[in-house]
Amino acid sequence: MSPSKSDEIKASALELIGNTPIVALDRLYQGPGRILAKCEFMNPGGSIKCRSALYMIQTARKNGDLKPGSPVVEVTSGNQGCGLAVVCAVLGHPLTLTMSKGNSVQRAIHMEALGAKCVRVPQVEGTYGKVTLADVEVAESEGLRIVEETGAFLVNQFHNDANVTSHYESTGPEIWRQTGGHVDAFIATVGTAGTFTGTSKFLKEMNPELQSFVVEPEGSEPIKGAPITKVCHLLQGSGYGAVPSLFKFEYMDGTISVTDEEAIYYKKLVGEKEGLYVGYTSGANVAAAVKLLNSGKLPKNAWVVTMLNDTGLKYTPVPEELTK
Structure with a gap:
């Protein structure tokens, strides 16, 4: 050989x-x-979101917003959470994710298998497998509460320019x-x-x-x-x-x-x-x-x-x- x-x-x-x-x-x-x-x-997290997860975390580390070993929080429908769980496991960041209970439980299992904590938030409008904007907003509120309480870095995928950059590059x-x-x-x-x-x-x-x-x-x-x-x-x-x-x-x-x-x-x-x-x-x-x-x-x-x-x-x- x-x-x-x-x-x-x-x-x-x-x-x-x-x-x-x-x-x-x-x-x-x-x-x-x-x-x-x-x-x-x-991708190792099973979805396209691994790309943006890597870019957003690397960018935050590079510009000093995320210190080595510091905790990370994100609101997710599951795929971004799985991608972040891959990245944070390798780079050594404790990760907490908030996700609507309407998103498939398989995603929570996946994230937690990679060492992350997944907080599943009750739905207010949709049904299991069908998640609405109102459901996401409730999960977001819980994520922001955790950030306020712990001082963790919020990835903020919906407003993070590195999300776009990951696909442009x-x-x-x-x-x-x-x-x-x-x-x-x-x-x-x-x-x-x-x-x-x-x-x-x-x-x-x-x-x-x-x-x-x-x-x-x-x-x-x-x-x-x-x-x-x-x-x-x-x-x-x-x-x-x-x-x-x-x-x-x-x-x-x-x-x-x-x-x-x-x-x-x-x-x-x-x-x-x-x-x-x-x-x-x-x-x-x-x-x-x-x-x-x-x-x-x-x-x-x-x-x-x-x-x-x-x-x-x-x-x-x-x-x-x-x-x-």
């Missing part, structure tokens, strides 16, 4: 973040055009390199808007003709400018019914609405056709990509890049009545 190359041995889990592969969904969708999906579920360049610069459109769900804003900004700088589309749950489409008629939906971590502060309209060319049923259908199809077990926002992204390619808005040979945001292992199965 030949000796191992030094770059094949990673120093820590932090070096496992990013550089995820892109897979062509050619079995699920045969054209016109092509859907390319970035496998973000392969990693996700966007990776997509451009992996596709050889052949990207006609980019599609993403929006939670904090870090992924959409950072990635779209980079890709549009490389190709001003590229079109970027926001995926929103039907009935909760504030970016589209539509009235909010459905605050409860399955797309955990996105579609909260308000335009995030990190979102920039100048990087958006349009929005695409997706129903719960469409998200479920394409989540299932990604598994059965492509062998990938992903979450509901991933299903929504693929559903939106199919809609866009069938809309006639792009050339027939267009390549659309989207994100497989997280693993399906983070979710409780959906009630059977919703899958019919």
Whole structure:
């Protein structure tokens, strides 16, 4: 056996973040055009949020806002919490996370397995698996109370510019390199808007003709400018019914609405056709990509890049009545 190359041995889990592969969904969708999906579920925390977690913590340490060994607090729907748990475990920061009880319990189990403390806050509006903005605000209030009480560093993902930078400096360049610069459109769900804003900004700088589309749950489409008629939906971590502060309209060319049923259908199809077990926002992204390619808005040979945001292992199965 030949000796191992030094770059094949990673120093820590932090070096496992990013550089995820892109897979062509050619079995699920045969054209016109092509859907390319970035496998973000392969990050060590199981989601795309590992990227922003790493950048936000490293930035805070670099500028002195977070001292070595100091405690960290964040409000999360689960994925950011899992990413922060990876980063804080490696860097030695005690981590406390507040999360609505409406978010899947698998996320709390994951975070606590990595040494974090997860405070699950009762819902005030939604139901299990469907978390509303009001539910998030209650979890946020609890997080702010803990910060006030302990003096811990608040990551503040919804207002942290390093969230956007993480995708401008990693996700966007990776997509451009992996596709050889052949990207006609980019599609993403929006939670904090870090992924959409950072990635779209980079890709549009490389190709001003590229079109970027926001995926929103039907009935909760504030970016589209539509009235909010459905605050409860399955797309955990996105579609909260308000335009995030990190979102920039100048990087958006349009929005695409997706129903719960469409998200479920394409989540299932990604598994059965492509062998990938992903979450509901991933299903929504693929559903939106199919809609866009069938809309006639792009050339027939267009390549659309989207994100497989997280693993399906983070979710409780959906009630059977919703899958019919």
